[in-house]
Amino acid sequence: MIYFIYGEDSYRAKKKLEEIIRGYKKVHKSGLNLIYIDAGKQNFKDFYSNLKITSMFAEKKLIVIKNIFSAGAPSGSGPASGWQEDFLENINNLKDVKDIIIIYEDNAPDQRTKFFKTLLKCAKCQEFRFLQPAMLKKWVAQELEKNKTKINPDALDLLVEFVKNDLWKMANEINKLSNYKTGAAGPIKKEDVELLVKPNTENDIFKTIEALASKDKKRALSLLHKHIDDGDNALYLLSMISYQFRNLLIIKEFQEDSKPYNIIIQKSGLHPFAVQKTYYLCNQFSMSELKKIYRKIFQIDSDIKTGKIEPETALDLLLAEI
Numbered sequence: 001m002i003y004f005i006y007g008e009d010s011y012r013a014k015k016k017l018e019e020i021i022r023g024y025k026k027v028h029k030s031g032l033n034l035i036y037i038d039a040g041k042q043n044f045k046d047f048y049s050n051l052k053i054t055s056m057f058a059e060k061k062l063i064v065i066k067n068i069f070s071a072g073a074p075s076g077s078g079p080a081s082g083w084q085e086d087f088l089e090n091i092n093n094l095k096d097v098k099d100i101i102i103i104y105e106d107n108a109p110d111q112r113t114k115f116f117k118t119l120l121k122c123a124k125c126q127e128f129r130f131l132q133p134a135m136l137k138k139w140v141a142q143e144l145e146k147n148k149t150k151i152n153p154d155a156l157d158l159l160v161e162f163v164k165n166d167l168w169k170m171a172n173e174i175n176k177l178s179n180y181k182t183g184a185a186g187p188i189k190k191e192d193v194e195l196l197v198k199p200n201t202e203n204d205i206f207k208t209i210e211a212l213a214s215k216d217k218k219r220a221l222s223l224l225h226k227h228i229d230d231g232d233n234a235l236y237l238l239s240m241i242s243y244q245f246r247n248l249l250i251i252k253e254f255q256e257d258s259k260p261y262n263i264i265i266q267k268s269g270l271h272p273f274a275v276q277k278t279y280y281l282c283n284q285f286s287m288s289e290l291k292k293i294y295r296k297i298f299q300i301d302s303d304i305k306t307g308k309i310e311p312e313t314a315l316d317l318l319l320a321e322i
Contacts, residue, residue: 002095003102004119007128008272010106011167016126017064017104024062024100033061040067044086051099061099069109069116069266084115095122108272110262130165140170147178150187158190162199173197205240206277209248212322213284220319234311235304241318242297247274249290252282293322 003020007013025031037047050063068083087094094101103123109116119125131139137156144151151159159177163170176196177188205227211220227237247270254264261279265272285293300318303309309317 001097001100002119002123003100004123004125005102005128006105006107006109006125008108008276009128009130009165009167011171013104013106013128016128017102020100020102021062021064024060028059028062030059033059035061035063037063037065038067039065039083040070044083048086048090051094051097051101062102063099064102064104066104066106068103069105069107069113084113088115088118091118091122108262108265110266112260112262131167133160136160136165139167140174143171143174144178144188147174149178149181151177152187152189155188155190155193158193159197162193162197205237206244208319209241209244210281212319213281217319217322221316224315224319228312228315234315235301238297238301238304238311238315238318242294242301244278245290245294245297247278248282248285249287249294251275251278252285252287252290255282256287296321 005013005016021034024034035050047063047065051061103119137160140156140159141151159173163173177192180192180196181188208220208223211223224237228234250268250270251264254268265275268275296318300314304311304314
């Protein structure tokens with residue numbers, strides 16, 4: 001049997017994989033037939049030979065394969081070359097084996113490929129997309145209930161606003177808030193969230209970039225100074241601005257080469273969520289503008305580190321000149 005677990009929500013995809021592995025270990029106690037294959041480092045023959053070996057315990061094997069979408073290079077280009085082609089060649093045999101094969105991707109794969117389309121037909125598939133706001137709130141409330149903790153509606157709204165769809169961070173914040181309320185009467189309040197949860201700086205900095213793209217420098221400066229007033233380090237804020245414009249440059253280059261959205265996700269090296277946020281914002285800047293801004297960021301970073309200018313003044317000047 002082949003399972004295919006994938007999606008942009010890497011947290012829930014990973015949890016699903018862990019759930020299957022836990023279920024397998026309960027039934028198959030030895031653990032000797034739980035096999036992990038990294039398609040980026042091992043070739044198809046490594047996987048196939050593991051599948052053919054007869055277990056001395058007469059147990060089903062559970063073989064987890066990761067990075068198979070990034071390892072589908074043409075034959076002869078490295079140890080992972082030809083994975084997708086070889087898998088497709090043997091798929092009729094693979095889908096009927098008694099062992100369990102899990103293809104696990106924690107990024108959004110290229111859905112146009114023959115390999116992806118074949119998996120949809122031949123495998124048991126589960127896609128994990130980012131949760132929409134209503135479902136995200138429901139998920140957070142359920143996770144808190146597992147910790148025997150309740151939350152007020154306004155506190156839940158604020159928590160989701162601060163953390164957004166980053167469930168890795170959200171899980172940490174849920175544990176933090178639950179531990180804080182241990183032994184205390186009543187649910188989590190809005191004041192508890194304001195006290196313990198730091199808003200996602202990257203998301204807020206992105207709002208600053210959006211304001212700049214809309215030529216709303218007043219709002220951009222206001223957003224930036226809110227971070228400074230909250231105690232965020234100016235050099236750190238500059239690094240986040242640099243990171244966002246670097247992403248814009250990467251995606252803009254793919255756009256100018258007429259690369260489709262799915263290929264940009266696959267080839268850019270960026271998290272699908274970063275591509276999703278940045279893709280349409282690229283239309284607000286020309287390539288020459290982005291290069292000019294990026295050079296300016298580099299120069300300001302150098303001026304700050306050599307003591308030529310105060311960090312906060314430098315940030316103000318940067319935003320004013322964009």
